[in-house]
Amino acid sequence: MGVGSKKSTWAWGYGMIAPTIIGLIILNIIPSFQTVYYSFFKTGAFGKGSEFVGLENYSRLINDSQVWQATWNTIRYTLLVIPPAIIISLILAVLVNNIKGKSIYRTIYFLPMVAAPAAVTMVWRWLYNNQFGLINQILGYVGIGPINWIENPSVAIYSVAIIGIWSTIGYNMVLLLAGLQEIPQDYYEAADIDGASMFSKTVNITLPLLSPQLFFVSVTGIIQGIQVFDVIFMLINPSMPSYPTTVSLVYLFYNNTFKYSDRGYGSAIVALILVIILILTFIQVKLQNKWVHYMGE
């Protein structure tokens, strides 16, 4: 007993987390530093013959209008997807919270998260098809002309956003539902006694007490939004007119790193993405104090 067991407890502790930490270091942390390192080089084919070019990739980045277009595309995608996704999933969570058969609904709404993004996108691609897609067929019955969901530059952004919202609702909803179930019923009963309306209860009880979960969902949602790739990559290729208005930063990174073999430039793009996410997360964390109420404070 005594000192001996304390040491072995620590040993067990470190031993337990070792696999994850080692994995994180090798697969995430070291590559992150490597990426920033590569961004200062012009890489040769197959990793050979890279030459140090200092800030050249970055100055090219700043002057590349496609990068700024992609940044705007990515931010616009995030804005189009995250707020509606949170609102819809909040409404759904509240509704499902008060129904019998909760777990069935929970499962159904969560299913999209389980499907592979590539498979999901292929199905949506078929749905969106201009000539033969299901959506345009249905619209045709109602008399609305075919909409070119994928190739029309003005429409494509929304098509992509719809898939994004559809995919994340389930995840958000499950988290919010768990948060809702933690709210003690006493508060609602007290509010009923005071004669509060449904609206008033939602705004004054549900939202504040749900705010930690809402905060989590919005932070992770934004980080994922900035990293959007699969959906756009599988739906739109560079020869389509909708490419310039939908290409996201990660898509641009993919093209430069893997298709055009310019890893140095791709790494610089990744560095830009990192900076954007850091800034956005920092802002959100600072704002946390204003609107997030942790229970027990």
Added chain:
Amino acid sequence: MEKKRLRTILRRMVIVATLLVTALQGGALNSVSAQEVVLTYGIWDSRQEPGLREIADDFEAENPGIKIELQVTGWGEYWTMLEAAATGGSLPDIFWMHSNEIYKYGSNDMLLNLDEYIERDSIDLTKFPQGLVDIYNVNESQYAIPKDFDTIGLWYNKTMFDEAGLDYPDETWTWETLREAAEILTDEEKGQYGISAQLSNQEGYYNFVYQNGGTILTDERTSGYDLPETIEALEYYFSFVHDGLSPESYTDTDSRAFLENGIAAMATFGSWQLPAFLDNEYLVENFDVAPLPSKDGNSTTIYNGLGNAIDANTENPEEAWLFLSYLSSEPVQRKASELGIAISAYEGTAEAWIDSNTEFNLKVYVDMVESGQIRPYTNETTVWEEKAYELLNAAYRGEQSVEEGAKATAEMMNQFISQE
């Protein structure tokens, strides 16, 4: 106490047993590979897989002890996969090469230098089209042997032509005839287009550019996009879309879908699309292929061909070379044609491809190689080819003048070429 000891002993036995089984499995695998060589063959066309599998089986029967494993990766991902494999040292033993990428792989020691093997076994490279052999020759050494060649033809809907009372396209057709036919076949009310003019280089506008005396790549290795002849050809090709004779089409699948559903009556496609055409009943019943129209007697078609290459670091160079020379031999090349896999490159074997399928007039494709122009390529072709699509997009849709789009493309292309 006793129970605990028993459990501990059992637990230890399970662990030892698991380790033994794993070790034995590893050992078993090792003993298999000591007797048998497994070669991986990387390809990107799943439609060619069945035929190649048959050829591989034949090879295995003649060479017991060597097994061929086919690895199919779709065109879009093939080069990404290959590059990752090359960087990581795990390339397939033999794999397809393309003019777009040969320089990168050849000049970076990723491919086995075939010179001594060719000489040792007296392989006669003159039996293959010189243009193709040259593609796979980098810095005076041969790194791949041509496998097949492909050309571009004009597919047309016989039924729609009959309904409109038009004669079928043939070698007398010119740019004017094509245009006239497209106009007659376009019926706005029925939602019918005369042609599907896809924004595609090899299968589309490249052919017209060269027919008009323009070029994509000049002899000085600068872009030919801003030459007046090139711009003129682009204007002609894009005019089909501008004047409502063709829908906008950005992918092969879309273009084929237009044909399959009777929405467009004509389209230019490469010979490698044959299996896709054979797959669709409507196309088999109603379509046939004709030579491309010509301009002032110039009937150039773009042609290209794959090559088979060997991994420079393969563990089994002799066996890999054995398979490669097998694939490049006359009887096997003829068999590949017969199976309808592709138009084999070896002299005289292309005829078998024509006969492999009597549904369509395939002779057209083989004849066209006489007036063939090798698909233009540089050391890093993919970069500027893809960016070209982006830059020509607006002009294709009529939102920008073709001249502006072409000049922007030329500027971009020159910039990338100078960086190679």
